[in-house]
Amino acid sequence: MAKAKKVVPVVTGKFPEVGTFTEKKALQKHYKGLSDAEVMEWVALEGLTVKDYGNPSINRMRACMAVLYLHFPAEAPKAKEKSKYAEYSLEKLVEMAVEHSVPVEVTDNERILRMRTIMALRAHKVIV
Numbered sequence: 001m002a003k004a005k006k007v008v009p010v011v012t013g014k015f016p017e018v019g020t021f022t023e024k025k026a027l028q029k030h031y032k033g034l035s036d037a038e039v040m041e042w043v044a045l046e047g048l049t050v051k052d053y054g055n056p057s058i059n060r061m062r063a064c065m066a067v068l069y070l071h072f073p074a075e076a077p078k079a080k081e082k083s084k085y086a087e088y089s090l091e092k093l094v095e096m097a098v099e100h101s102v103p104v105e106v107t108d109n110e111r112i113l114r115m116r117t118i119m120a121l122r123a124h125k126v127i128v
Contacts, residue, residue, distance in 0.1 A: 015042045018071050027071055031064050039063045046070055085118050085127070093117040100126045 021027040031039055039060055043050055048066045053059055085093075090110060097104050097117055104120045107113050121127045 015045055021071060024068065024072050027068060028064075031067060036060050039067070042067060088118075088127075090114050090117070093121065096121055096126055100124060102126060 016027075016030065021030070031042075034042070036056060036059075040063055043063045043066055046067065048063075048070060050059065050063045050066050053062065088096075090113065093114065094104075094117060096102075097120060100121075102120045102124045104113070104117050107116070118127070
């Protein structure tokens with residue numbers, strides 16, 4: 001059986017300011033060594049709000065995440081790439097299918113009809 005390692009906090013008795021840690025791992029190692037009460041005190045000191053989930057383990061995890069995101073803000077989501085066929089309207093796609101006699105299964109949902117039309121046109125090498 002493996003012996004558990006004791007985590008020694010980097011800074012004892014203090015709540016480090018934003019910018020003290022240069023790596024997430026160091027901050028995570030620091031708050032691992034704090035008690036639940038100390039983590040909650042840190043969250044209150046920073047003015048962060050954490051929803052109470054009724055489970056001490058989840059509450060601690062959410063509080064630690066709030067502190068982590070304060071020190072290391074989450075990256076903004078990447079912009080969604082524009083669709084390869086965004087330049088074609090549904091009407092234009094249907095015209096192309098009719099013009100080239102490409103069979104397309106018809107449906108009431110425009111989004112599904114668009115997808116089926118594109119797939120049929122691609123299968124018949126009308127569009128690439």
